[in-house]
Amino acid sequence: MSTVAAKEEYNYDIVKFCVLTGIVMGVIGTAVGTYIASELAYPWLNLDIAEISFGRLRPVHTNTVIFGFGGFLLYGAGFYMVQHSTHARLRFEKLAWAAVALWLISMICMWITLPLGMTQSKEYHEPEWWIDLMMAVSWVFMTIVYLATIANRKMSHIYIANWFFMTMLFMVTYIFTFNGMCIPVDMTFSYSAYAGIHDAMTQWWWGHNAVGFFLTAGFIGVMYYFVPKHANRPIYSYRLSVLHFWSLTFLYVWVGAHHLHYTAIPDWTLSLGAGMSVALIFPSWGGMINGMMTMSGAWDKLRTDPVMRFMVVALAFYGMSTFEGPLMGTKSVNALSHYTDWTVGHVHSGALGWNAMIAIGAMYHMITRMWNTEMASAKLINMHFWVHLTGAVLYITAMWGSGVLQGLMWRAFDSYGNLVYTFADSVAAMHPFYALRAFGGFLVFVGFCIMLYNTLKTVSAVKAGSNVALSAAAKA
Amino acid sequence: MSDNNDKKGIIRGIPHDTIEQSLPILAVFVAILVAVGGIVEIVPAFYLDDAEPKVEGVRPLTPLELEGFAIYRREGCFLCHSQMIRPFRDEKERFGHFSLAAESKYDHNYAWGSKRTGPDIARLGKKYTDAWHIQHMRAPRSVVPESVMPNYAWLEETKLDTSRTKGRMEVLAMMNVPYSADDISNWESDLKAQAAVDDGNGEDALRARYERKTWTNSNGEVEQWTDSFTPTPLNVRAFDADASDVTELDALIAYLQQLGTHVHFEEGVDYYHDKFGQPYRK
Numbered sequence: 045m046s047t048v049a050a051k052e053e054y055n056y057d058i059v060k061f062c063v064l065t066g067i068v069m070g071v072i073g074t075a076v077g078t079y080i081a082s083e084l085a086y087p088w089l090n091l092d093i094a095e096i097s098f099g100r101l102r103p104v105h106t107n108t109v110i111f112g113f114g115g116f117l118l119y120g121a122g123f124y125m126v127q128h129s130t131h132a133r134l135r136f137e138k139l140a141w142a143a144v145a146l147w148l149i150s151m152i153c154m155w156i157t158l159p160l161g162m163t164q165s166k167e168y169h170e171p172e173w174w175i176d177l178m179m180a181v182s183w184v185f186m187t188i189v190y191l192a193t194i195a196n197r198k199m200s201h202i203y204i205a206n207w208f209f210m211t212m213l214f215m216v217t218y219i220f221t222f223n224g225m226c227i228p229v230d231m232t233f234s235y236s237a238y239a240g241i242h243d244a245m246t247q248w249w250w251g252h253n254a255v256g257f258f259l260t261a262g263f264i265g266v267m268y269y270f271v272p273k274h275a276n277r278p279i280y281s282y283r284l285s286v287l288h289f290w291s292l293t294f295l296y297v298w299v300g301a302h303h304l305h306y307t308a309i310p311d312w313t314l315s316l317g318a319g320m321s322v323a324l325i326f327p328s329w330g331g332m333i334n335g336m337m338t339m340s341g342a343w344d345k346l347r348t349d350p351v352m353r354f355m356v357v358a359l360a361f362y363g364m365s366t367f368e369g370p371l372m373g374t375k376s377v378n379a380l381s382h383y384t385d386w387t388v389g390h391v392h393s394g395a396l397g398w399n400a401m402i403a404i405g406a407m408y409h410m411i412t413r414m415w416n417t418e419m420a421s422a423k424l425i426n427m428h429f430w431v432h433l434t435g436a437v438l439y440i441t442a443m444w445g446s447g448v449l450q451g452l453m454w455r456a457f458d459s460y461g462n463l464v465y466t467f468a469d470s471v472a473a474m475h476p477f478y479a480l481r482a483f484g485g486f487l488v489f490v491g492f493c494i495m496l497y498n499t500l501k502t503v504s505a506v507k508a509g510s511n512v513a514l515s516a517a518a519k520a
Numbered sequence: 521m522s523d524n525n526d527k528k529g530i531i532r533g534i535p536h537d538t539i540e541q542s543l544p545i546l547a548v549f550v551a552i553l554v555a556v557g558g559i560v561e562i563v564p565a566f567y568l569d570d571a572e573p574k575v576e577g578v579r580p581l582t583p584l585e586l587e588g589f590a591i592y593r594r595e596g597c598f599l600c601h602s603q604m605i606r607p608f609r610d611e612k613e614r615f616g617h618f619s620l621a622a623e624s625k626y627d628h629n630y631a632w633g634s635k636r637t638g639p640d641i642a643r644l645g646k647k648y649t650d651a652w653h654i655q656h657m658r659a660p661r662s663v664v665p666e667s668v669m670p671n672y673a674w675l676e677e678t679k680l681d682t683s684r685t686k687g688r689m690e691v692l693a694m695m696n697v698p699y700s701a702d703d704i705s706n707w708e709s710d711l712k713a714q715a716a717v718d719d720g721n722g723e724d725a726l727r728a729r730y731e732r733k734t735w736t737n738s739n740g741e742v743e744q745w746t747d748s749f750t751p752t753p754l755n756v757r758a759f760d761a762d763a764s765d766v767t768e769l770d771a772l773i774a775y776l777q778q779l780g781t782h783v784h785f786e787e788g789v790d791y792y793h794d795k796f797g798q799p800y801r802k
Contacts, residue, residue: 083668084637085668087668087669090671092673092674094674097595097670098596098599098670099596100595100596102596103596103599161594161595163593163594163596165593165596165598165631167634191543194543200541201540201541202543207550210546210547214550214551214554215554219558227694227695229687229691230684230687233688234691235688235692236629236630237695238628239625239626239628239695239697240623240624240626240627241571241624241625242565243628243630244632245565246562247629247630249558249562257554290553293553294554294556294557295557297554297555297556297557301561306608307604307619307632308572308619308620308624309565310568310571316560316561320557379606382606383636383640384635384636387635457610463610463613463614468667471637471667471668478668
């Protein structure tokens, strides 16, 4: 076996860049999210300006949080953990920087073009074709760097976090490519290569697997590296990880069809999607249990370590939203929940609860390790935790309430067989929930601002030499 | 990575130890495994006739309506309005007959939506007057007090940009939307005729083109409607109540007023299954 690279030989510069950019993306993404949520509660906020009207700004929010915040976390944490788990320095570092630069340029182009109304109108795949191309090239570069670094590993086995990451890299390449197939009319407009039912199926094959692979497999990989590392405990069960890795890899792909229940898609496809959605609880909970049980013997850390708290609560949210998902994936529940805010609530219990909190935990962990310092303020991490959690819970419960209420109002008949409510009645009933949701989102935004402030203070303290170095125990 | 030398592992016979020590093997397994679900669920629909039961009346959008669809997409309308009515009693009462697969067969990109912050509009066509739409776009809350829709006052003030209309039709024709060479070359006169900004001479030609019963796509596939079927008449008028020029509001209202009006639903016909449980065909 060749020599193990010393930690000083890892490329941390690129990780530092990604983590800092990721935090800024979190601030921007949640700020835009708070604004569009407020537009729904108070429509005058659209201000009669086309560029900031809800329909144009909503994709800016979704793309910034998913591909900006989530993307830079995945790039940063990916580059960090692939080096740590292979004991090898990043391969093809220029390519890695090119990947990061292209991703950032894509985000900036997205911020400009979407408010101007240039959209592919496919949810979570809105930026026009030429931005798509830049993102695809960035992704391929990332994949090459990642696989090459694994190939260069200093041990025989490939660590499980990297299996999940690899699954994400491959599947996102497939779905992004095939869903992005289009014929451009010019730089500002293109038509999808598919129409009607085919476009709908391809879109939700993409839509759900952007969740299933970008936001799940990738983030599970992050969890598998950072939770054991931060708790300083080994993974609970190797066998469970093998089992839930292969089943998750196989099963997730099928469930996109549950976004189209009772639509004009052939029934057999939808039934297959519903069945696989129910089955998906097993691989999902496999990951949740494995993460949670890794805490065995380290639960006391929850009392003292707010970063650990972020990670554990993230796993709890993951378990909860992957219970809710199969429930909503069945046809009878979906008949009520589809088209309502319940879907929005479900997405945000995954996004604010699971994705954001595991990402934030991993980011704090990486910042302290890379700069070899304690965070400037442990109190502010704790405050971030409670502000974020409160915001997430308010958001999710508001959307559950409004979603179920909407679903029930739409289907209510009186004893004469007439509809009880007009559609406008249901819109009016949403107002208090929309206001509460906007407030919850605002708290999450405040949390990200606290994080950015704490991080900048930490980094400048390191530069000034006034920081507290990490203890030897934490460094190990 | 502790106990993997136990040969009586859960996955008997497959040496997982080998898989996780070899990047190529792991990569190939993953690459194949993640492809299966999508292939099984998406590909067959392209080949099974049952996936999109045939129904008469669905035509491609006229140039003006096509521009309206592009505005619908630009403003992100699909984020709050669905165009997919499910086969439930309450949806039938509120929105009309459930949507058929064939009704969106020319929709690049599909516009079914995923959220009803506002109501479904799959069958909005002819439900309200143009005057209602004009007022609703200017100030939605002036006609629906509970609405949370943004004001779209700029639509009636903005002249329609028609620089891409021909290009859009050419691209769609490439993808088998049955626009003929004649349809494409007459895009400008058709567009103006439908918005009633010409001298009125273009209307007959426009109607002849888009109320026809024979549709041939670029693959040479012909769709011929029966003699007894009368295609839905086009809406031809100054949609924004101003015949002096073609505005974005003209295009958008032209698009909205034709939604869901192409198919003529007959009382007593099961458009979902025939009596043998097979998807409906006519």
